[in-house]
Amino acid sequence: MAKKKNSPNKLINESSPYLLQHAYNPVDWYPWGEEALQKAKMEDKPILVSIGYAACHWCHVMEHQSFEDEKIAEVMNKHFVCIKVDREERPDVDALHMDALQAMGLQGGWPLNVFLNSEAKPFYGGTYFTPEQWVNLLLNIAEAYSKNRPELNKSAEQFAQHLNLSELSRYGIRKSKTAVNEEEFEELYKNLARHFDKKHGGFGTAPKFPMPANLLFMLRYYHHTGQDAALKQLNLTLHEMAYGGIYDQIGGGFARYAVDQKWLVPHFEKMLYDNGQLISLYAEAYQLTKEPLYKAVVYETIAFTERELLSEEGGFYSSLDADSEGVEGKFYVFTRKELQDLIGAEEPILSKYYHVTTTGNFEHGQNILHRRISDEHFAKENELELEVLEEMVKTWKEKLLEVRSERIRPGLDDKILCSWNAIMLKGLADAYYTFGNKHFLHLAVRNADFILQHLKRGDRLYHNYKKGNTTIDGFLEDYALLIRALIRVYEITFEEKYLQEAKKLTAYTLANFFDEQEQLFFFTDRNAEKLVARKKELLDNVIPSSNSVMATNLYLLGLYFDDERYQQLSDTMLAQVKELVIKEPSHMGNWASLYYHKLQPTAEVAIVGHQAPEMRSELSSFYIPNMLLAGTENHSALPLLKDRSDIGGQTTVYVCYNKTCQLPVHTAAEALEQLQKGSGENPKFPSL
Structure with missing residues (x-):
């Protein structure tokens, strides 16, 4: 009944x-x-x-x-x-x-x-x-x-x-040799390049997903090889996404995907995990290119998440619905008549800037605002001073955002998830690492402390949080993504408690998620509810797989704590899937970035002295993706910092590769010179 x-x-x-x-x-x-x-x-x-x-x-x-x-x-x-x-x-x-x-x-x-x-x-x-x-x-x-x-x-x-069936068996993967080499790396990139959309950016046809892990790998590939075609494809993608309807031109932040090949029509839901990763991506791309558009995207997307997804306690909610009043996208679109009434005399130039028409480019005469060219080109084409145009756009956005705020809002999914908050945490930390904006640092530290206070009990994590309650045991994605984020929070704060937390959580995953037979991690805790099968997550999708993130964590923590066991396990995990990484990199983007990290020695940079935070800030404004930073204003027992001190009362930088250090130096310019010589990478650092 x-x-x-x-x-x-x-x-x-x-x-x-x-x-x-x-x-x-x-x-x-x-x-x-x-x-x-x-x-x-x-x-x-x-x-x-x-x-x-x-x-x-x-x-x-x-x-x-x-x-x-x-x-x-x-x-x-x-x-x-x-x-x-x-x-x-x-x-x-x-x-x-x-x-x-x-x-x-x-x-x-x-x-x-x-x-x-x-x-x-x-x-x-x-x-x-x-x-x-x-x-x-x-x-x-x-x-x-x-x-x-x-x-x-x-x-x-x-x-x-x-x-x-084990995932390795299902995908027909045979364990490869641990060693990495340039020939395989080039083959990997060529296999990824087969999927490029060279007209509109991104990968494949419609529907179009951003796939941040693949784009982050392309940044690193370019940095390693200096191949202009890779950078050209990357910049095309980042520009087209930022100009398209998938990006909220008024309020900032990205929708989950575009239903068309041109990034114009989004599926309007906004997810925390997409926006956290895209903040990281655009921040890293800005380090390399210094493209103002990328900085604007980072700042506007953080503003969106803070305005619409941040809880009073410092955690981030999960998503915004695509629908409002039962209509998809209604919250975000405008008719030309609405814009004429709202903007007045400047409406024709706004409509040209955002490609608004009377008939509309969406359902029922509505318009999805989008761009096609840079502000510099638009200003020149329309005989405007760039500063005048930028002020006009700023005013339009403020007006339209205020109007939108009075509309019936899309539904909010107000559960707080550990893994997705960890992705956002890393995004905030990456944004601070690149731009040095103290507000980003404040948001990151507040969120890190929220997660550790509310989603961690003893050594264990919980997956969800709402109104003081946690009800679901943590999955590998919670541990892996939080460990990765905490490593980054350590790099922007030099507060060792975050690195020690990352190490403790890693020890828990090894004790409770690790499969000794396959040398990979299960998705569920050994103490968790038993389902029909206990799975492993190997493929990188819109979120990197928990195994690829753990392999990266073990690699980084192995360097921080001089732990050969962690290093070897990371090597073994990559070797298990290397064949698939090379053949199908579009599904293994984060694994591909780990391959990159192992191709050249990682720079271990130790900064000691009262100016350690300032020195870190100078170094992190440059694009050096294969570098980890450790620092202290006094003394530390961390292996990278142990028995090291400032020299002559001056903040001192030690640049090391493979446990071999170069002469200590006292300026960022000298450290960058050592990094450039030691990296073997192609692009040159700009002078300070």
């Missing part, structure tokens, strides 16, 4: 906004957990697992069309135990069932709907269904489960066996 109207289901006590959206559906939803799984066994019913997330447009559509329909709910409740999952809260459950769907030869995506037998083993699934398709599927599955149970159970067993 359908539930009584307006009575809540079992989701009512959940913290996830996505689950709470479904709490008053007539479907008798359960959260993922023992209660629902046991109910399926007791009642001998198949399980429906429906997975989505709060900013997912088609998840909302299917809810409205099917899950809010009482007749459809009656069919679901009669024949199935129905479980709702927020993929962002339970990435382990999501990854398992996405793998199952792909093993069935079906296209993945969200909403993800998978049918399991009463033993929680998947046998069929799909993504979005129209109401008619959905009802037919439900009835067909129910009939098959009643009449052909042995065949379905046999399929479920076969899928379970597939899910328990």
